[in-house]
Amino acid sequence: MINLPRPGLGRLLVTPLLVAAGLAALYLYVSLTPARLGDAFVVNQRFILSRLVQHLQIVGISFALAAAIAVPLGVLLAQTGPALRAPVFLVANLGQAVPSIGILALGLTFFGIGTRGPILALVVYAVLPILRNTIVGLDGVDPGVVEAARGIGMTRLQTLFRVQLPLASPVLFAGLRVALVLVVGTATLANFIGGGGLGDLIAAGSVDRPHPLWVGAGIVSALALMLDWGLGLIERAVTPRT
Amino acid sequence: MITFEHVTKRYGDAVAVDDISLVIPSRETVMLVGPSGCGKTTTMKMINRLIEPTSGVIAIDGVDTRGRDVVELRRSIGYVIQQVGLFPHLTVAENVATVMRLEGWERARVRARVGELLELVGMPESEFGDRLPGELSGGQRQRVGVARALGVDPLMLLMDEPFGAIDPVTRERLQDELIALRRVVGKTIVFVTHDIDEAIKLGDRVALYTPDGRIAQYATPAELLGRPASPYVESFLGRGRLVRRLGLIRLGEVDLEPAGGARPEVTVEIGATLRDALDGVLRAAGGRVGVTDGERLAGVLDAEGIRRAASTPARGEGGG
Amino acid sequence: MSALRYIADNWDTLGPEALTQVRIVLIVVVLAAAAGIPLGVVGVRRERFGELSLAVASAILTIPSFALFVVLRQALLAFGDPPVIAGLALYALLPMIRNTRAGIRGVDAAVLEAARGMGMRPRQVLLRVELPLALPVIVGGLRQATVMVVAIATVGAVVGSNNLGQTILEGINSGNRDVILGGVIPVAVIGVTADLVLAAAQRLLDRGRAVAVVAA
Numbered sequence: 149m150i151n152l153p154r155p156g157l158g159r160l161l162v163t164p165l166l167v168a169a170g171l172a173a174l175y176l177y178v179s180l181t182p183a184r185l186g187d188a189f190v191v192n193q194r195f196i197l198s199r200l201v202q203h204l205q206i207v208g209i210s211f212a213l214a215a216a217i218a219v220p221l222g223v224l225l226a227q228t229g230p231a232l233r234a235p236v237f238l239v240a241n242l243g244q245a246v247p248s249i250g251i252l253a254l255g256l257t258f259f260g261i262g263t264r265g266p267i268l269a270l271v272v273y274a275v276l277p278i279l280r281n282t283i284v285g286l287d288g289v290d291p292g293v294v295e296a297a298r299g300i301g302m303t304r305l306q307t308l309f310r311v312q313l314p315l316a317s318p319v320l321f322a323g324l325r326v327a328l329v330l331v332v333g334t335a336t337l338a339n340f341i342g343g344g345g346l347g348d349l350i351a352a353g354s355v356d357r358p359h360p361l362w363v364g365a366g367i368v369s370a371l372a373l374m375l376d377w378g379l380g381l382i383e384r385a386v387t388p389r390t
Numbered sequence: 391m392i393t394f395e396h397v398t399k400r401y402g403d404a405v406a407v408d409d410i411s412l413v414i415p416s417r418e419t420v421m422l423v424g425p426s427g428c429g430k431t432t433t434m435k436m437i438n439r440l441i442e443p444t445s446g447v448i449a450i451d452g453v454d455t456r457g458r459d460v461v462e463l464r465r466s467i468g469y470v471i472q473q474v475g476l477f478p479h480l481t482v483a484e485n486v487a488t489v490m491r492l493e494g495w496e497r498a499r500v501r502a503r504v505g506e507l508l509e510l511v512g513m514p515e516s517e518f519g520d521r522l523p524g525e526l527s528g529g530q531r532q533r534v535g536v537a538r539a540l541g542v543d544p545l546m547l548l549m550d551e552p553f554g555a556i557d558p559v560t561r562e563r564l565q566d567e568l569i570a571l572r573r574v575v576g577k578t579i580v581f582v583t584h585d586i587d588e589a590i591k592l593g594d595r596v597a598l599y600t601p602d603g604r605i606a607q608y609a610t611p612a613e614l615l616g617r618p619a620s621p622y623v624e625s626f627l628g629r630g631r632l633v634r635r636l637g638l639i640r641l642g643e644v645d646l647e648p649a650g651g652a653r654p655e656v657t658v659e660i661g662a663t664l665r666d667a668l669d670g671v672l673r674a675a676g677g678r679v680g681v682t683d684g685e686r687l688a689g690v691l692d693a694e695g696i697r698r699a700a701s702t703p704a705r706g707e708g709g710g
Numbered sequence: 711m712s713a714l715r716y717i718a719d720n721w722d723t724l725g726p727e728a729l730t731q732v733r734i735v736l737i738v739v740v741l742a743a744a745a746g747i748p749l750g751v752v753g754v755r756r757e758r759f760g761e762l763s764l765a766v767a768s769a770i771l772t773i774p775s776f777a778l779f780v781v782l783r784q785a786l787l788a789f790g791d792p793p794v795i796a797g798l799a800l801y802a803l804l805p806m807i808r809n810t811r812a813g814i815r816g817v818d819a820a821v822l823e824a825a826r827g828m829g830m831r832p833r834q835v836l837l838r839v840e841l842p843l844a845l846p847v848i849v850g851g852l853r854q855a856t857v858m859v860v861a862i863a864t865v866g867a868v869v870g871s872n873n874l875g876q877t878i879l880e881g882i883n884s885g886n887r888d889v890i891l892g893g894v895i896p897v898a899v900i901g902v903t904a905d906l907v908l909a910a911a912q913r914l915l916d917r918g919r920a921v922a923v924v925a926a
Binding site: 438440460461462463464465466468469471472473474475476477478479488489492535538539541548 | 818819820821822823824825826827828829830831834839842843
Binding site for chain 1: 769772776778858860862863867868886890891893898901905
């Protein structure tokens with residue numbers, strides 16, 4: 149799994165500006181070039197908004213569920229020996245070899261058409277990088293620091309929340325960001341299993357009808373960049389300066 | 391011969407090396423010694439232009455180093471550093487061969503030279519040639535580092551605290567090996583250390599730095615111990631400087647009392663040091679030792695004579 | 711398992727699709743290495759450029775593959791493999807740049823000083839010392855890139871690439887799980903095999919080198 153590098157302060161300001169500029173350019177392009185027959189059915193505020201909301205629903209629910217499952221599970225597994233961990237890492241590594249569209253397709257066969265299928269499939273998919281990075285991050289915390297925390301009288305929970313998790317947070321957040329990007333990207337494919345989302349917009353376009361395609365791709369890319377940016381902000385806020 | 395003329399190195403407002411003038415004679419070992427951050431390493435790195443001086447001139451055999459191609463200059467000077475810096479992906483033999491390869495030597499010549507050098511530093515190629523640096527001890531690595539630096543037989547060797555990270559026992563052995571090696575290869579050596587005892591043991595001359603990048607005294611070890619130029623030098627030398635000086639002065643350089651009367655029961659050779667003589671004086675019942683030059687009794691020495699010799703400059707040491 | 715029987719029975723279709731997948735991945739990895747390694751090297755020498763290239767490469771990796779492939783199809787006016795190869799090569803830039811950077815930065819400063827001190831030219835330091843020492847880490851980047859690209863290439867089916875994604879799309883249309891697995895399993899097998907092969911290469915290259923640790 150490819151961890152995204154932690155953005156510098158510069159990028160924190162640059163990303164929103166670039167995204168805004170890109171969206172403005174997209175707006176100009178759509179207003180200045182002639183629309184093809186049928187474009188109006190999809191390139192309109194109502195349709196776009198409904199697909200955006202659907203997309204955010206799929207992303208939000210599946211990412212939140214995945215994080216809620218994987219982080220606590222990772223914390224638990226980090227306390228155990230290698231016997232339990234080896235299979236987790238094995239599955240996590242196998243998981244990244246499974247194509248995202250395949251995961252969605254399998255979700256379809258289990259849960260049928262609708263948003264429930266993609267959400268549950270995405271939870272399974274997104275749990276893996278978060279789980280893996282939570283364990284790796286906690287393992288990487290200097291045992292001396294943990295011992296010192298216990299030594300000055302912190303309880304196990306205090307040690308976890310005040311020492312271990314903050315120190316593990318760069319790696320943990322790297323996992324969360326991988327999962328988020330994975331979820332946003334894969335949710336775009338929900339169109340193929342009737343799950344809705346912004347993929348509908350992209351799929352409504354074609355070489356001869358470029359407007360829906362550019363609008364869909366532009367909005368979903370902007371969404372991905374901004375969500376990743378937002379998570380980066382949270383990471384910045386909770387990670388201790390070292 | 392390496393000459394420094396009014397060489398200064400500044401980093402912004404900070405002065406690393408302050409107006410140094412220094413002559414390093416050919417085939418001598420000059421030790422640059424001083425506390426951390428005193429500019430001794432900067433001085434050395436300006437010789438092979440890893441650092442360029444802010445002002446002043448550094449010349450090798452009268453030729454300004456700035457006029458020379460920097461790569462050619464560096465290849466003509468062996469370079470040994472504390473962390474050794476062996477290439478971890480190359481074998482011992484490949485490491486030693488590096489500069490020869492850069493210089494485009496033929497394969498057979500490289501092979502012969504590598505074998506010769508590894509033999510010289512006591513790490514026979516048959517045993518060590520194919521090993522990787524990771525499989526060697528610290529002392530062995532530094533031996534390979536020295537062999538690599540000697541690769542294309544440079545006239546000069548720069549050594550930056552080469553034994554600084556090595557345990558005391560091994561360090562002593564490496565120092566003795568360097569003294570022996572020097573007799574064989576006869577290089578000009580500039581050696582940086584923060585260990586004054588190492589400087590006194592290995593140096594023909596010692597340049598002792600002040601903490602702010604100047605040279606407090608530049609002298610032979612015996613002269614340094616006998617006549618420290620300032621309280622700073624004296625404090626840097628530490629305790630027992632005269633006792634340590636005893637080991638550096640040969641009896642041949644000392645004024646002896648004429649031999650008269652009975653031959654003393656304890657004698658020492660004229661090639662021995664004042665330290666050996668003092669040992670004899672302490673053993674002899676009469677408090678006197680005879681100094682022999684072959685069969686001949688050259689003179690006698692007692693405790694007062696040793697004291698005088700230890701605290702005043704020896705012959706040839708310059709009274710100045 | 712009926713999915714395995716499906717694979718055996720339909721190897722006539724799946725075989726060529728798998729070959730396409732592998733061919734795409736090989737081309738992509740070569741392209742990404744050819745661009746990413748030099749970019750990583752330059753980024754070590756010029757810090758601002760290095761950070762910029764990393765930021766751009768990670769922003770690219772954020773873009774959903776469906777959107778990227780479709781946009782590239784439109785921009786290149788080409789169907790099938792070309793937009794997929796272009797998109798995947800862009801994705802693979804991040805691990806290549808980052809690992810090249812980390813590998814070179816991980817080279818011991820003392821080794822570099824020794825190299826310069828003995829009179830190596832900058833190019834010789836790069837080619838004889840820095841890149842050979844960084845090689846295991848760079849291969850690590852190649853490995854990450856390969857595994858990622860194998861999986862994402864599947865999405866290329868939606869812009870007309872005849873790879874294993876076609877079988878998955880067919881499975882979606884027919885609602886047949888065995889057909890979907892018939893596409894998914896070979897993809898996973900290719901990915902895991904590539905991972906194992908490159909992991910072995912990494913270990914082989916590791917002899918004696920200082921390994922910079924990179925979060926995988």
